[in-house]
Amino acid sequence: MSTTTTTKLSIAEAFGLLIKGDLPMRFTAYDGSSIGPAASPIGFHLANERGLSYLMSSPDPDLALGRAYVAGDLRVSGVHPGDPYDAVAMLKSIEFRRPRPSELVTILRSLGLANLRSPAPPPQEAPSRRRRVMDGFRHTLVRDATAIHHHYDVSNRFYEMVLGPSMTYTCALFPHDGATLEEAQAAKYDLIARKLDLQPGQRLLDLGCGWGGMVRHAAREYGVRVIGVTLSRQQAEWGQAEIKRQGLDDLAEVRHLDYRLVAETGFDAISSIGLTEHIGVRNYASYFGFIRDKLKPHGRVLNHCITRADNHAPARAGEFIDRYVFPDGELAGPGRIVSAVHDVGLEVQHTENLRMHYARTLAGWCRNLVDNWDECVAEVGENTARVWGLYMAGSRVGFERNEIQLHHVLATKLDEHGGSGYPLRHTF
Structure with missing residues (x-):
């Protein structure tokens, strides 16, 4: 498209200048303009000027789109808000281009310089990293508690509807294609228990225990004495009540x-x-030094966490995830985890990548959100429910496309003679 500084562009025309090649979906705007195939099963509609200001004022495209979507100013047709997977996958297929200076001037004049001023973000948004310094430096006791409260203390009832009866908010392990989400979560806990070689009467510490799924599984199935710790008060109250209900x-x-x-x-x-x-x-x-010091000689640790697919990407999460989902969250490649474990004197015995299992887990959570949408909206509000649908669907795409992974790292504490107590071959 040829432009000059005197050309007046519609919103859709301005959007078209930012795209390489053909747009795979339909885009319409409140000024009546449109671009993209009319027969597309997925449609994006910019409903008002506030949404335009969100898109123009944020230097981060994920945050810009997220704000407009969460606020209801960017509306998506053809998908359910509890599982906008197809829309997210389509957006990720778009290749953007940097406009020439003359095009940029035309876009800004056409859409209005005033829209570069950011509206107040949706209330679901956490403060920026810079503003969070008021709660102390990153990963102090106070700031970590604030970050965990933002995501996990939403509503136990909401999580019950999204996660299902297991109340487990981590990657499941699907033992076969037909396994249900509940079966897969139980299989995950049992695999961890077997990797740790849990035996009756032993003592287990579960760090970041959530609602206590691993705590209950280890106590009930293996006769282990377990302490679980979490920074979420709502999780702790729910988990302790469930322990009592199950007589554990x-x-x-x-x-x-x-x-x-x-x-x-x-x-x-x-x-x-x-x-x-x-x-x-x-x-x-x-x-990992803390973990080493808490273990007996020959004790085992199983670290289960999301990892980067490589060591080149920044550790910090993107702006949308950082502000709406996991404030202060950071990821590293699996080699960084293994190195850190080795460097404190623990011996790594086994690693395993469960990347595609997490994609399936997220698909299951989105199905639960769709099935319980009206009740979830009544519990936490439509904007918050949209945050969860968007981030879970987007994360599923990330796992499927190997942008992120999920690794188990199993390690042992050596005794004073270098013995690990580990058998010659794995027993799990």
């Missing part, structure tokens, strides 16, 4: 506590399922 309170407990404040030591095993993403890459040494 003689073996298990869930505490509302930062893992750094656990006083007990001498554990036979430690599980860390989905916590490493929250502690910060720079804190890996102190984190």
Whole structure:
């Protein structure tokens, strides 16, 4: 398209200048303009000027689109808001181009310089990293508690509807194609228990225990005495109540506590399922050092966490995930995890990538959100429900396209003579 600084562009025409090749979906705007195939099963509609301001004012495209979508100003047809997977996948197929200076001038004049001023973000958005310094430096006790509260203390009832009866918010393990989400979550916990070689009477510490799924499984199925810790008060209250309901309170407990404040030591095993993403890459040494010091000689640790597909991407999450989902979250490549474990003197015995299992897990959570949409909206509001649908569908795409992975790292604590107590071959 040829433009001059005196040309007046519609919103759709301006959008077209930013795209390489043909647009795969239909885009319409409140000024009546449109672009893309009319027969597309997926449609995006920019409903008002506030949405345009969101798109123009943010330097990060994911944050711009996320704000407009969460606020209801960017509407998507052809998908359910609880599972906009097809729309996210289509957006990720678009290749954007940098407009020439003359084109950029024309776009800004056509759409209005005033729209470069950002409206107030949706209330679901956490403060920026820069503003969060008011809660202290990253990964202090106070700031970590604030970050966890933002995501996990939404509503236990909401999580029950999205996660299902297991109340498990980490990657499941699908033992076969037809396995249900509940079967897969139970299989995940049992695989971890077998990797840790749990035996009756042993002591397990579960770091970042969530609603206590691993705590209950280890106590109920293996007769292990378990302490679970979480920074979410709502998780701790739900988890402790469920332990009592199942009659496991003689073996298990869930505490509302930062893992750094656990006083007990001498554990036979430690599980860390989905916590490493929250502690910060720079804190890996102190984190795995803490784990080493809490284990008995020959004790085992199983670290289960999301990882980068390589070591080139920044550790910090993108702006949308950082502000709407996991404030201060950081990821590293699996080699970085293994190195950190080795460097504190633990011996890595086994690693495993469960990337595609997480894609299936996220698909299951989205199905639950769709099936319970009206009740979820009544519980937390439509904007918050849209955040969860968008981030879970987007994460599913990320796992499927190998942008992110999920790794197990199993390690042992050596005794003073270098013995690990580990058998010659794996037993799990």
